[in-house]
Amino acid sequence: MDLHQLRERIAQIESEVAASLTKAGSGDAVRGLDNRVLGKEGSLSALITSIKEYPPDQRGQVGKLVNEAKARVKASFEARLAELRAADAQAEASAAGAFDATLPGVAAPMGAVHPVTAVQWEVERLFERLGFTLEAGPEMESEYNNFEALNIPASHPARDMQDTFWLTNGMVLRTHTSPVQHRSMKKFGPPLRVIAPGRCFRYETIDASHENTFHQIEGLLIDRDIGLPHLIALAKMLLTEVMQREVELRVRPGYFPFVEPGLEIDMNCRICGGKGCPTCKNSGWVEVLPAGMVHPNVLRAGSIDPDEWSGFAFGLGLTRLAMMKYGIRDIRVLNSGDLRATVSPVRLGGPIVWEKSA
Numbered sequence: 001m002d003l004h005q006l007r008e009r010i011a012q013i014e015s016e017v018a019a020s021l022t023k024a025g026s027g028d029a030v031r032g033l034d035n036r037v038l039g040k041e042g043s044l045s046a047l048i049t050s051i052k053e054y055p056p057d058q059r060g061q062v063g064k065l066v067n068e069a070k071a072r073v074k075a076s077f078e079a080r081l082a083e084l085r086a087a088d089a090q091a092e093a094s095a096a097g098a099f100d101a102t103l104p105g106v107a108a109p110m111g112a113v114h115p116v117t118a119v120q121w122e123v124e125r126l127f128e129r130l131g132f133t134l135e136a137g138p139e140m141e142s143e144y145n146n147f148e149a150l151n152i153p154a155s156h157p158a159r160d161m162q163d164t165f166w167l168t169n170g171m172v173l174r175t176h177t178s179p180v181q182h183r184s185m186k187k188f189g190p191p192l193r194v195i196a197p198g199r200c201f202r203y204e205t206i207d208a209s210h211e212n213t214f215h216q217i218e219g220l221l222i223d224r225d226i227g228l229p230h231l232i233a234l235a236k237m238l239l240t241e242v243m244q245r246e247v248e249l250r251v252r253p254g255y256f257p258f259v260e261p262g263l264e265i266d267m268n269c270r271i272c273g274g275k276g277c278p279t280c281k282n283s284g285w286v287e288v289l290p291a292g293m294v295h296p297n298v299l300r301a302g303s304i305d306p307d308e309w310s311g312f313a314f315g316l317g318l319t320r321l322a323m324m325k326y327g328i329r330d331i332r333v334l335n336s337g338d339l340r341a342t343v344s345p346v347r348l349g350g351p352i353v354w355e356k357s358a
């Protein structure tokens with residue numbers, strides 16, 4: 001098995017587990033499944049025993065992939081057990097026909113997944129399949145990487161597009177994940193395919209659709225003869241996969257100093273079905289994927305020759321996409337620590353409809 005096949009196998013095991021878990025109607029059934037998957041000879045554990053068959057430089061990654069999958073699966077078992085316990089307790093109480101105030105409370109399921117994390121994992125899996133490398137940049141960035149290297153010099157009016165938190169040491173809290181574009185060009189050189197998920201910050205007035213802390217996923221592909229059709233096809237695939245339904249796209253020109261031409265790729269609003277609501281500012285469309293062809297100045301700053309190489313970049317609004325996917329209307333709940341805004345691993349992939357209570 002090569003790494004690609006390993007990933008496929010892990011994904012297959014995880015989806016089988018998810019399907020069996022929803023059917024598992026008792027604690028014993030869940031424990032039996034646990035044993036078949038995570039036990040000594042379980043299907044996931046077996047993947048670790050084959051680690052010796054990989055070249056030494058791949059073993060670390062094999063271990064990481066399998067162990068991460070084990071952790072996710074373990075969490076889903078625990079969540080299901082907690083659900084079953086809660087259901088049992090409820091059934092007992094109603095069978096007794098009485099409310100016993102001396103019974104201990106039913107614990108909330110632990111270890112649920114934040115909606116933004118859930119969508120991030122899905123996007124990461126998709127791009128892994130497409131051969132992209134996963135990169136992370138620092139949240140505290142230099143002014144050069146956050147702006148200058150992206151064709152936004154100090155005097156440029158485009159600096160006003162992003163309200164920045166400046167730190168006393170002259171650095172900034174990154175306003176977007178785009179600085180990882182520059183870091184990756186320097187690190188890998190062309191050709192390259194990278195995605196970079198991460199937390200970003202802006203000095204914003206907070207309301208239902210603006211937060212001072214939010215998540216994006218940057219994407220960058222540089223190769224020979226790359227054009228807009230590649231970008232648009234990828235956008236369609238990405239949004240369709242995450243939303244698990246055919247999405248309609250609207251592509252408009254957009255201005256970002258680090259791309260030329262620049263695009264706004266919008267998706268039809270799932271909250272109102274396109275009729276118009278506060279989330280989509282009554283337009284029926286939501287901006288989720290600003291993108292474009294990498295500007296020659298950005299390539300040059302990354303020591304890449306624009307006469308030889310071209311590429312596209314996008315800045316997926318991960319927070320907004322998670323809100324669309326799970327029908328969350330108010331961005332503020334996402335940083336609130338309110339456990340109702342979490343996705344039980346058992347329900348990963350299925351929509352939860354949830355609104356901030358008044």
Ligand code: DAH
Nearest residue numbers: 176178290291292313314315
């Ligand atoms: N960094 C931009 C922002 O946060 C989003 C963006 C636009 C990223 C176009 C890109 C791009 O990579 O090509 O406003």
